Amino acid sequence: MATFRLQGSKVLAVDMTGDAVKAKNGSMVAYDGQMAFKKMSGGGEGIRGMVTRRLTGEQMVMMEVKGQGTCFFADRASQINLVNLHGDKLYVEASNLLCTDAGLRTGTTFTGLRGGATGNGLFTTTVEGNGQAAIMSDGPAVVLRVTPQYPLSVDPGAYIAHQGNLRQDFQSGVSFRTFLGEGGGEAFQIRFEGDGLVYVQPSERNTIGGDV
Numbered sequence: 001m002a003t004f005r006l007q008g009s010k011v012l013a014v015d016m017t018g019d020a021v022k023a024k025n026g027s028m029v030a031y032d033g034q035m036a037f038k039k040m041s042g043g044g045e046g047i048r049g050m051v052t053r054r055l056t057g058e059q060m061v062m063m064e065v066k067g068q069g070t071c072f073f074a075d076r077a078s079q080i081n082l083v084n085l086h087g088d089k090l091y092v093e094a095s096n097l098l099c100t101d102a103g104l105r106t107g108t109t110f111t112g113l114r115g116g117a118t119g120n121g122l123f124t125t126t127v128e129g130n131g132q133a134a135i136m137s138d139g140p141a142v143v144l145r146v147t148p149q150y151p152l153s154v155d156p157g158a159y160i161a162h163q164g165n166l167r168q169d170f171q172s173g174v175s176f177r178t179f180l181g182e183g184g185g186e187a188f189q190i191r192f193e194g195d196g197l198v199y200v201q202p203s204e205r206n207t208i209g210g211d212v
Contacts, residue, residue, distance in 0.1 A: 004132040012073045012080050012134045020066035020102035023073050033069015060094040073099050078136035090127040092135050092161035101131030137201035144198045153189040157204030164196015
């Protein structure tokens with residue numbers, strides 16, 4: 001299995017001995033040894049995945065990288081975070097996914113109002129199985145633990161991913177005063193309950209909720 005490690009905070013190094021990984025198309029910045037690159041249709045999920053992604057608008061252009069040596073990946077100097085999966089599922093925006101083990105399965109799932117609030121559409125990408133994945137954030141991400149005793153509320157613009165047995169609900173604090181321009185600037189949040197991890201970046205994307 002390929003070995004993921006960080007080369008600094010903004011470059012992912014993947015050591016391979018004949019293994020393969022799936023990476024964001026065009027994200028290779030350097031490599032040593034022998035590598036082969038192949039574009040994957042539909043995020044590597046075959047015809048069904050390609051059709052699903054086109055229908056949902058959750059676009060993800062990936063490539064397969066296979067070889068022997070070390071391949072380095074980066075994207076727009078984004079911070080990179082490693083995620084270990086042990087049979088569980090990671091939910092991540094497609095634009096935040098940099099690289100996964102080739103054996104991990106990717107797919108799409110409905111996010112409901114959360115997706116609408118983040119401005120990223122109503123669907124998101126899932127990564128499932130055993131292995132490693134690398135996700136990107138605007139600034140160093142923090143990983144926040146959610147337990148049944150301690151639920152967590154997150155700004156939709158700062159959310160990047162979550163994993164574990166979590167239920168998410170969309171919360172709105174919009175009132176008549178909001179429309180009078182007297183809102184607190186935090187009209188929408190995502191509330192997570194259950195047991196798992198939430199990845200939050202120290203930067204807020206422009207969102208629909210951020211305008212009210």
